[in-house]
Amino acid sequence: MSESRAEWGKRIERMFSGIVPWYDRLNRILSLRRDVGWRRALVQGLGLPASPRVLDLAAGTLDVALEVARSxxxxxxxxxxxxxxxxxxxxxxxxxxPTPVAVSLVAADAYALPFPDNQFDAVTMAFGIRNLLDRAAALMEIRRVLAPDGQLAILEFVPPQSGYFLRAYRFYLHYLLPWLGRRLSPLGFAYRYLVESIGAFPSASEFGRELHAAGFEQVEIQALTWGVAYLFYGRKP
Ligand SMILES: C[S@@+](CC[C@H](N)C(=O)[O-])C[C@H]1O[C@@H](n2cnc3c(N)ncnc32)[C@H](O)[C@@H]1O
Incomplete structure (x- = not known):
């Protein structure tokens, strides 16, 4: 029997809560610190007013939210x-x-955001959408809280396609990364899940079509590090 959205969410929440002490360090090691530049690129691609209202969804340990606060x-x-x-x-x-940072933290589910309609100039989400079982419902909820002309910015891994580099990356993803995950944290299954969830995610162009289908316009897709990660931007009409 397939898992319900609620059961899936509980399992994912437990897994991420369990991995917290190792999360940031393993992100840096496993991506050779590319993750820092990818998140920076996500934020630099935002076209926003000087005092924007920004929601960082699936914020984790706040790497993106802090980058937005700096920018x-x-x-x-x-x-x-x-x-x-x-x-x-x-x-x-x-x-x-060292200096005060204006980021408010809210514990909530991405499918039921505790905000009124048309609230934010941008919604950012790094490595979050891949963990959501019902992407269409999550995108609809994001659209609801975005202001008209508000921007959605997503950073995500997609399954590696063809080419020499991506073949090597596929080897890294399937063999080396799970091994490193087991060696460097007591939660090896979380890194097996990472590989499986990347494999189950649509290609960049398919996900771009999902953004269109969810009602986003001006959808732009940008490959990072030869297609290891992708940036997706869209606007609410
Ligand atoms: C891979 S982490 C990404 C964290 C952060 N954005 C980053 O760049 O490191 C995925 C995060 O999504 C959160 N998450 C997954 N499903 C969620 C949901 N339905 N509602 C809210 N958060 C969710 C997890 O708790 C986890 O912190």
Whole structure:
């Protein structure tokens, strides 16, 4: 029997909450620190007013929310995640910042955001959409909270396609990464899940079509690091 959206969500929440102590360090090691540049590229691609209202969804330990706060010091930034443990780790990073950072943390499910309609100038989501069982429902909820002309910016891994580099990357993904995940954290299954969930995600062009189908316009797709990760932008009409 296939898992319901709620059961899936509970399992994913437990997995991310369990991996918190290792999460940031493994992101840096497993991506050879490319993840830092990918998140920066996501934020640099935002076309926003000087004091934007930005929702960072599936915010985890706040790497994107903090990047948005650095780029838009007069913005109002809200970080949402359903893992309290992830958000607590993010709060510790806010506290460690040398200058005050205006990021509000909200524990909530991406399918039921506790905000009125038309609230945000942008919604960012890095490595979050792949973990959502019902992408169409999540995109509809994102669209609801975006203001008209508001921007959606997604950073995500897609299944590696053809080409020499991506063949080598596929080897890394299927053999080396799960092995490193087992060696460097006690939660090897989380890194097996990472590989499986990348394999189950649509190609970049298919996901672009899902964004169109969800009502987003001006959809733009940009490959990072020879197609290891992708940026997706769209606007609510
Ligand atoms: C791979 S992490 C990405 C975290 C962060 N955006 C980053 O760039 O490191 C995925 C995050 O999505 C969160 N998440 C997954 N499903 C969610 C849902 N339905 N509602 C809210 N958060 C969710 C998890 O708790 C986890 O923190």
């Amino acid at each position: 838009f010091p007069h913005g109002q930034i809200v970080a949402v995640d359903f893992s309290l443990a992830m958000l607590r780790q993010g709060q510790a990073k806010i506290t460690a910042c």
